[in-house]
Amino acid sequence: MSSENLIEINDLNFSYSTRAILKGIHMTMPRGKVISIMGGSGSGKTTLLRLISGEIRPSAGYVKFSGDVVHELSRDKLFKLRRKMGMLFQFGALFTDLSVFDNVAFQMREHTDLPESMIRDLVLMKLDAVGLRGAHHLMPNELSGGMARRVALARSIALDPSLIMYDEPFTGLDPISLSVIGNLIRRLTDTLGMTSIVVTHDVQKSLKIVDYVYFIADGVIAAEGTPKEVMESTAPFVHQFIHGEEDGPVPFHYSGQSYRQDLDLGDTRV
Amino acid sequence: MSKYIVSVIQNIGHRVIESIWRLGVGSRFFLLVLLKSGTSLRRFNLVIRELYFTGVLSLIIIVVSGLFVGMVLGLQGYETLQKYGSESAVGTLVALSLVRELGPVVAALLFASRAGSAITAEIGLMKATEQLAAMGLMAVDPVARVVAPRFWAGVISMPLLAAIFSVMGVLGGYLVTVVFIGVDQGTYWSQMQSAVDFRFDILNGFIKSCFFGVAIAAIAVFEGYDAPPTAEGVSGATTRTVVTSSLAILGLDFILTAFMFRGVS
């Protein structure tokens, strides 16, 4: 059973000093699927990705990556494991001092002894997969936001990882680039047999390309299901999130003292 | 009033503790960089690449400043020496001032503001744009891959730049005193040759500039790596690099001079 699931997360807890961010998360991520994690800003989505990559340690529970408990690995083993993970940062995080070509070649040069001629072929192949073979000689500051993110995508698949994590890949893109990235995520997952985790706010776009959705709220999984189930869900939280309603289970008002008090109308509590 | 005084004292206390704490963190980081320098030595082309950015791009300012400092030294030295009829010693004056003090110190101050600040800004921006985090997730240690090569490039460029500064200064002095004022050319060079000692003057100046190079490079990479990942954070760190390394250069210069030249003639 665990050979089918690339990632199993069991009762995962995490807090920053005393503030509990995640309080008992359970997830399973089968190989070859695109899984989406949704939730409001600050709900702990990025934190969850950092737990999966072993950057931070859980206070209880565990993340298993193809059978290994991530936080129990030695440093060497963890570094080995990270070669099987790709991560796409929100704004790409391309190395600004390297060209597009060298960015994609970076991991091949650091982690393999491949001859330069083969690296060249591989890099051009990866760039071709994201449609940017012609841009290999450009520097990152010469790219548009959407292009930079596609190069970052090519870079993250450089060593054919078994998992790619996308942290808000759609933020700040125009509708066309957004579609391009969305379709690329789906296509690369299918053709390269990877597993993808997409953290996003963009409900409409992501529901079209993902296989399964988890909603995080208040540190727990508030809802989960296939896109179809989610769309048809009548659970108030999911409904509010999908349809972008202002008020519902997630309150519009940040809790604080009453409006009357703020307006100095005496301290009668409402 | 007494409240005010208390708060001032508290403030000073906080700052002192803060700076000592930072010094500790900085020293630990320095050791970490040294420990992780293996990659830089094995793949020396990483250092060579940074040598271009820190060393070669600082050349212009070093060459021009060296020339002007030498010209001013020649002019001032000649004015004073000629009152005592010893204008033939002007070559000695120019060379000794440059090789012992001005070469290493002024070149280091220029290097700190030209290259040190650039190193801090670059590393800080790489951190702010998550490039360092991305590298860590690619299982590549950013201290070994990004920080150490820049550190070593700084350490290597500094003595070379100081030497170039001194040479340009000597030429500047020659230009003013021999070419413009008309001091005898043979006197200028021969006095200089007999007065400048290789071990005492040139070697000591070289050692000084090595110390300065280590200090500037260590401060620059630490401030960059430690910068808060925001625009203000990076600009603050850049300023701190220039201020801290300038103070470190002057402080170190005093200490080194006391050790090297005490009791010499």
Ligand SMILES: Nc1ncnc2c1ncn2[C@@H]1O[C@H](COP(=O)(O)OP(=O)(O)O)[C@@H](O)[C@H]1O
């Ligand atoms: N390094 C940190 N130290 C303390 N708190 C943090 C840190 N990083 C994030 N947080 C807090 O943890 C919460 C979850 O953050 P994050 O996982 O980045 O949220 P999301 O990605 O869902 O927007 C936020 O409230 C944030 O303020």
Ligand SMILES: [Mg+2]
């Ligand atoms: Mg986030």
